Structures are given as C-alpha cells and as structure tokens.
Amino acid sequence: MRAVAVTAFGEQPQLMELPEPEPGPGEVLVRLSAAGVNPIDWKIADGLLKDTVRHSFPLVLGSDGAGEVVAVGTGVRRLSVGDAVFGQFQRPERGGGSYAEFAVADERAVAGAARAVTYATSAAVPTAGTTAYNLVEETRIGEGKRVLIVGGTGGVGVFATQLAAGRGAEVIATARQGLADLLTSLGAAETVDHTVGPVADQVLAAHPDGVDVLLDLVGGPVAFGEMTRTVRDGGTAVSTVGAADADVLTEHNLRGFNFHNRPSPQLLEILAGQLDAGRLTVIISDEVPLEDAPEALEGSRTGHTQGKTVISF
Ligand SMILES: NC(=O)c1ccc[n+]([C@@H]2O[C@H](COP(=O)([O-])OP(=O)(O)OC[C@H]3O[C@@H](n4cnc5c(N)ncnc54)[C@H](OP(=O)(O)O)[C@@H]3O)[C@@H](O)[C@H]2O)c1
Incomplete structure (x- = not known):
C-alpha cells in the first residue's frame, strides 16, 4: 500500500510502498478514504513522544482518518466489515498511522462515521x-x-x-482580517485581530471586567501569562500547548490547567451525531492527494493554516 512515513525521528516524511497491516485482537483494518492533518502529526515525527512510547520505523504518520472497515480481529464486537468509521489511527509502537491507504485501529479509537457528510469531512x-x-x-x-x-x-x-457558542456562551475569538466573518457565522459574538496589536489589550479595552474562561490554543508560557490578564478574578485559563504554570495561575487567583485530550468512541459518536444533524460545521481549507502530505505537514508546522487540511486517497 502507499503510505507517507518517516524512517527516523526528524527525517523528511516520504511517500513509500509498505505492507498492508493486519488487525490483531480487538482491532479493525480500515481502507481509508481520507486522513486529517493535525500539528501532533509532525510533532510525533519530530520525536515528541520518544521518551514515553516505543516507536517502530518506518513510522506511518497521521492520527485522524475515515474509511470503511475491511477486516476485523478476534473479539471485535462494536464494528463489522463494511462499516463506515472515523477516528484515530496513530500507533507509534506498531509504526501505524492514517497517512496510508490502509490502517489498523483499536476498535475503541474509532466510531461509526456521520452519514450526511463525506469521508473527507469526517477525517477532519x-x-x-x-x-x-x-x-x-x-x-x-x-x-x-x-x-x-x-x-x-x-x-x-x-x-x-x-x-x-452552541452552549450559550459569549465567544470572543481571534481571527485575522478576512476570517472574522467566518467565525461570526459559526457563532462568535466578537473577533479580535491578533495581527494588529496585543490581543489582551484589545479584549480588555472592550471588556474591562475580563472574560470568565481563556482557551489558549497557541501561546507559549510568556504569551499565555500575558493572555491571563484578560481573565477575571476566579476565572479559568487553559493551555493546549503545555504553557500553563500552576504557580502563576494561583498567584493571579485563577483556576486552570494544561489540557490533555481524552478521546473516546462515545465522544466520536456525539460529534458524528452533530455532523448528521447539521449542528457542526467543518471548515476544510485544503484537500490534497497523499503524495502532497509532506508539504501539508510543513504547512501545519508554520502554525498558520486555517480550519483543517485533509488528505484524500
Ligand atoms: N493538549 C492536547 O491534548 C492537544 C489536543 C489538540 C491540539 N493540541 C495543540 O493545540 C494547538 C492548536 O491545535 P490546532 O489543530 O488548532 O492548530 P492549527 O490548526 O495549526 O492552528 C493554526 C491557527 O492558529 C492561529 N494562530 C497562530 N498564531 C496565533 C496567534 N499568535 N494568535 C492567534 N491565533 C494564532 C492561526 O491563525 P493565523 O494564521 O491567522 O495566525 C491558525 O488559524 C497545537 O499546538 C496542537 O498540537 C493539543
């Protein structure tokens, strides 16, 4: 099968021909129609998890994917051959990932895909x-x-x-010029252009009493610390990139933490339900063929891609 993989940490990802994987007990083999690109993909290729998980090379890159179950291992109960599924496929210890025509997943890492959208949308x-x-x-x-x-x-x-926004919150989101209308259409009450001046100053000028919750998906420790100025006394500040320092948060009387995702098949089912009900919109800014996956990863590495990039097979 065709796959995009690295042969060592830090190596340039390459399109290569690899043997089709086989599902073990509790696992399913999926013929992927699409894979979604995430920053974690290039971070894993760089060796982010090398001290915590064993890696096997060549290491196929990519976590997210969507496609059809073509074989099941022993003991699989939730899924059958022919099911349309989406979920997470990165398994460093087995060298497996979603940037490949076939990938194996633990049956608990995937769920039935939404019927109302394409595999490309599900993979995002x-x-x-x-x-x-x-x-x-x-x-x-x-x-x-x-x-x-x-x-x-x-x-x-x-x-x-x-x-x-769907839960009734007043959302202020960062968006550079040209993307503000998109976020407003998705429910943001206001947008702040992070390219024209400090976000914290702009938010506090409009809302001197601050925000209740900060979700910082971008800033390192210094930028995150600066951004916590926007959070009212007793509010919550969270970083997805490990930038939250417990001592700093306590000093400013904030609650907060470094977020670690805990996906589950139940959660994937909820999201599939929202896609089917038309309550969740997926913004795909780029859809590329498998041979362009290395370039797509380089795009993700810049930190300036919008919405999702999807690889289609
Ligand atoms: N801890 C966890 O479990 C977990 C889970 C998922 C993701 N993450 C991490 O969370 C981060 C975000 O993930 P993602 O998938 O959303 O990444 P992404 O798609 O690469 O995010 C890119 C976006 O960030 C914006 N951006 C870049 N610098 C900015 C700045 N200074 N101020 C405001 N916006 C800025 C870009 O807008 P412009 O191009 O306009 O600047 C672009 O829209 C990644 O580092 C990812 O690895 C962690």
Missing part, C-alpha cells in the same frame, strides 16, 4: 473535534460565560467556537 474531526468538546466540557462553558479563544481560526478553534 477526530482530534480537533474531541479536543474542542473536552475543552468546553472541562471548563464548564455555558450560558452567561464570556470565553476568549486564542487560535480561533485553527483546527481546534473552529470547533471550540461553535461548541462554546
């Missing part, structure tokens, strides 16, 4: 969608809460904006 959802859902859930975002989303136009931000 697993990592960013479950992250956004868990962020909104864990920070108890809801009616009467004012939320600042930094990185509003990225993969996670587009879903977080919709899910927070």
